Amino acid sequence: MRLAFDEAALAADSADVPVGAVVIDETGAVIGRGHNERELRHDPTAHAEVLAIRDAAAARADWQLPGCTLVVTLEPCVLCAGAILAARIPTVVFGAWDEKAGAAGSVYDLLRDRRLNHRAEVFGGVGAEESAALLVGFFEGRRGPSPVVE
Numbered sequence: 217m218r219l220a221f222d223e224a225a226l227a228a229d230s231a232d233v234p235v236g237a238v239v240i241d242e243t244g245a246v247i248g249r250g251h252n253e254r255e256l257r258h259d260p261t262a263h264a265e266v267l268a269i270r271d272a273a274a275a276r277a278d279w280q281l282p283g284c285t286l287v288v289t290l291e292p293c294v295l296c297a298g299a300i301l302a303a304r305i306p307t308v309v310f311g312a313w314d315e316k317a318g319a320a321g322s323v324y325d326l327l328r329d330r331r332l333n334h335r336a337e338v339f340g341g342v343g344a345e346e347s348a349a350l351l352v353g354f355f356e357g358r359r360g361p362s363p364v365v366e
Contacts, residue, residue, distance in 0.1 A: 217311060217343040220287045223251040223264065224350055230256035234350045237264040237288035239272035239281065239305070247284070248272025264288060265296035269303050280304045289347040291318035291340060297326040301334045309339045311347030 223236025232252035239248030250267025254260060265288050273279050285307040286300060292310065297319035300308060308320060308327060319326045320338050327336040 217287055217289070217309070219246060219249075220264075220289045220311070221343070221346060221350070223249055223268075224289045224347075225251075227251040227253070227264075228354075232256060234354050235264040235288065235290045237268040237286060239268050240285045240287065241272075241276075242283040247275040261295065263293070263296050264290075265292055266299050269299050269305070273303065282306060285309060287342075289343070289350065290314055291320045291322055292327070293317045294319045294324060294326060297324070300327060300336055301332060304334055306336055307339075308336045309342050311341070311343040312351060313340060313344065 219238045220236040223238060224234040227234045230253060232255045236251040238246050241247045248268040248271035250264045250271060252264050253262040253267060265286060268286065272281055272284065281303045284305050286305050287309045289311040291312065291314040292300060292308065293314065310320060313322045315322050317323060321340055327338050
């Protein structure tokens, strides 16, 4: 997760939401890295997970990534869940839950949907506090602190 946090920090250079991801192979080697670059690339699909999966697929010269683990700082959205399933990634570890757009157990559970032909084992909440703090800090920097509601 530490490597995913390091990737998330790189998103600040382009004013992107600080989400980072890494793909780890069966031996524990990092074969893919990515952080949000939607603002930088002007690309709605440039999510951390998608970029890390593309990097890993290029490293392996194969679009299928069986035996790999995707580690990401925020629960994957529907777009990213689709990419994870398409790449046949069997294990996903993520930090903060995304109660607005999560697709790994909070709003949707695409990664474990038995109606689909591929599923992933999901481990959520790993490093959740640090991941949430990164996101809160980013959005407070853009909007100012949230008002206290009593």
